[in-house]
């Protein structure tokens with residue numbers, strides 16, 4: 381019996397060594413499912429931290445954190461308890477992210493060190509540049525919020541930030557670095573100029589927003605795709621809702637598969653993502669739900685017909701549009717995403 385199997389856990393949980401992993405370019409293994417920890421400005425930090433602790437008991441070993449979620453100190457207390465319970469640090473995968481107001485040369489290391497202190501860890505498995513813009517918003521803001529000195533993507537500036545990220549790897553503070561909310565033209569430039577390439581790219585991925593081209597690019601370049609909002613983020617903040625948004629978990633094709641399998645449509649979304657090759661990081665603070673989500677990774681796969689049916693549900697529905705990061709009056713959120721293949725200035 382492996383050490384991991386012998387770790388304390390609850391009888392209805394999933395043995396962590398049954399959860400598949402994806403290999404990164406370094407040979408490290410990231411569990412294919414992690415627990416998201418963004419409480420969408422509405423779930424109390426304590427509740428997220430409780431979910432992290434209990435999720436580890438039911439078998440989660442991967443946690444997706446970020447300084448901007450405001451709860452790393454709370455989550456860190458859970459990590460301390462998890463490690464004290466006998467789980468080895470090398471069996472955990474912890475991601476955190478550099479927030480947009482910390483892209484400056486002196487800020488990157490300080491921000492990473494702060495996350496490590498809050499999370500009570502000696503190193504991170506993965507540290508991401510959360511957004512490719514230095515534009516930020518205060519917690520709980522509405523959709524009209526803009527940072528006063530907001531800027532477009534400037535590659536030279538991003539690379540200055542990236543160099544600091546590379547230093548974190550050299551210093552042993554983080555094992556891997558990666559990107560998030562990127563586009564093909566921006567990744568082209570990053571891959572051209574990086575000394576340490578991004579190991580993973582975190583991107584919005586759910587049945588109604590499949591990002592085929594970006595996903596293919598990422599995989600073809602040996603970068604592991606981590607899909608955020610894999611259920612379609614039903615609890616997302618008001619600033620990320622528009623009347624045109626569609627609801628993955630109400631899609632008739634997804635509901636029909638869920639009914640046949642006797643699971644919630646959320647679980648079908650996750651199985652689809654896993655089979656399509658994404659790492660998925662669903663958020664949940666309900667034990668029943670996060671346990672069902674973990675089980676999605678170790679139970680029978682969807683059929684080819686199911687996969688085909690879900691492929692047909694694509695709606696091009698980006699949920700996390702990022703309006704708060706725009707830098708000019710009168711702009712559309714589409715300018716953040718380089719939809720015509722050019723980086724908007």
Ligand SMILES: NC(=O)c1ccc[n+]([C@@H]2O[C@H](COP(=O)([O-])OP(=O)(O)OC[C@H]3O[C@@H](n4cnc5c(N)ncnc54)[C@H](OP(=O)(O)O)[C@@H]3O)[C@@H](O)[C@H]2O)c1
Pocket residue numbers: 415416417418419444445510560561582583607608609610611612613614615616644646647661662663664665666668669670672673700
């Ligand atoms: N890199 C980025 O810019 C970025 C952006 C957005 C998100 N993320 C990361 O991705 C994570 C996940 O995304 P998300 O939080 O936006 O949305 P999500 O995971 O798509 O959806 C979470 C919602 O689904 C519900 N849910 C989860 N499992 C369920 C189940 N089995 N049955 C029914 N309902 C279920 C949860 O409610 P309950 O709590 O009631 O179960 C919660 O309201 C975040 O927490 C964060 O870590 C990263």
